[in-house]
Amino acid sequence: MQNSKMDLALFEKELHEFDWEPTADEISLALELNTLNPFRLQFRRLRTIFRSFKAISEARESDLDEIPDWRGVHRDNYLKRVSGIKPGTEMAKIPGDVKIITYFDSRYPRQLREIYDPPPVLYVLGDISYDYKTSLSIVGTRLNSDYGRSITEQFSYQLASWGFTIISGGARGIDSIAHQGVLQAGGVTFAVLGNGMDVVFPAENKKLFQEIPNNGALISEFPMGTIPEKFNFPARNRIIAALGRGLLIIEAPERSGALITADLAMQGGKELFVIPGRLTDKRSSGTNKLIQDGAHLVSDPSDITIRFGLTIMEDSNQSPEQETVQLTGDEKVIYEAVGLEAKETDILVREIGLPAQRVLSALLVLQTRGLIKELPGSRFVRPVRQLGKPIR
DSSP: OOOOOOOHHHHHHHHHHSOOOOOHHHHHHHHHHTTOHHHHHHHHHHHHHOSSHHHHHTOOGGGGGGSTTSOTHHHHHHHHHHHTOOTTTTGGGSOTTOEEEETTSTTSOHHHHTSSSOOSEEEEEEOOOOOGGGEEEEEEOSSOOHHHHHHHHHHHHHHHHTTOEEEEOOOTTHHHHHHHHHHHTTOEEEEEOSSOTTOOSSGGGHHHHHHGGGGEEEEEOSOTTOOOOTTHHHHHHHHHHHHSSEEEEESOOSSOHHHHHHHHHHHTTOEEEEOOOOTTOGGGHHHHHHHHTTOEEOSSHHHHHHHTTOEEEEOTTOOHHHHHTTOOHHHHHHHHHOOSSOEEHHHHHHHHOOOHHHHHHHHHHHHHTTSSEEETTTEEEOOOOOOEEEEO
């Protein structure tokens, strides 16, 4: 087989100028190669030498001399495993509604092509077409506080209602809350998984993962059947960071996968937004440190749109100010006391100084009007409000 080495810059130029439409045979080979960790690790260099998955699969030891530091046991193991692949084995595992998008496919996201180690294959359930200019990745701790939940609900709902595509990792905690907020707003969200498309993790997100493809997509770079091992998630995080125009971090301790995503986002030249947290809350120690280091502190979703150069057109038919301007007496006092962090009834009574019965009566009125909502444990919080749509 004759292989020609292409200049990297020329190869990149061609990839951006031409549509690459792999054949069914190429896709089948891509799926087999994608089961080999050495292939995924070396893919960026392999594709500068070979122009197809077929050429890569047929490479011999002498053909790989262009990668001088990939010699010895690792390369020998790769060549041995390549010789044993059986085209069609992985393809038979792919459900009919899952799309296979390879690096050489015109549908492959341009933002992923530009990172250092792009995934050679994407398994997609849903539609991954989106407007990069109005996209944002959101990540945070799996052990969120009520404050973190409220903030995530507010930002994800509001940005989605403005037309933003929200990308996250499908994990429990902040990730799941972000996806749910988008779906409640009727928006578009991508969940990037750290396991195979046919593995549900975490198990409690089964319904969520069934809903997301109707309003976005589930995305994975891992072969079918891949279990959610710990080392898969830093790899998953690079895709989350790459797909969004910016990254919003909501609650992250000092040792957190969210901070790995932040590093990847900064390396990719992305805007980094952070929600500040209480100094005494370890769940915000990492995010507060990011602010110290120069990340953008945000307190309102519009802070992000302003940074992106987008202006907001208010919806005259739906304004929180109009809904609350007529509040008087106990309702007004209690509405102002209930914020984004859920508060228990007895705490509200102590803070406000009114008799418990008057507080409970006003809380009931506010709930009936949809101005506050009750969480488990007799805790109350303000709900997310929809403000308007972005002018692009």
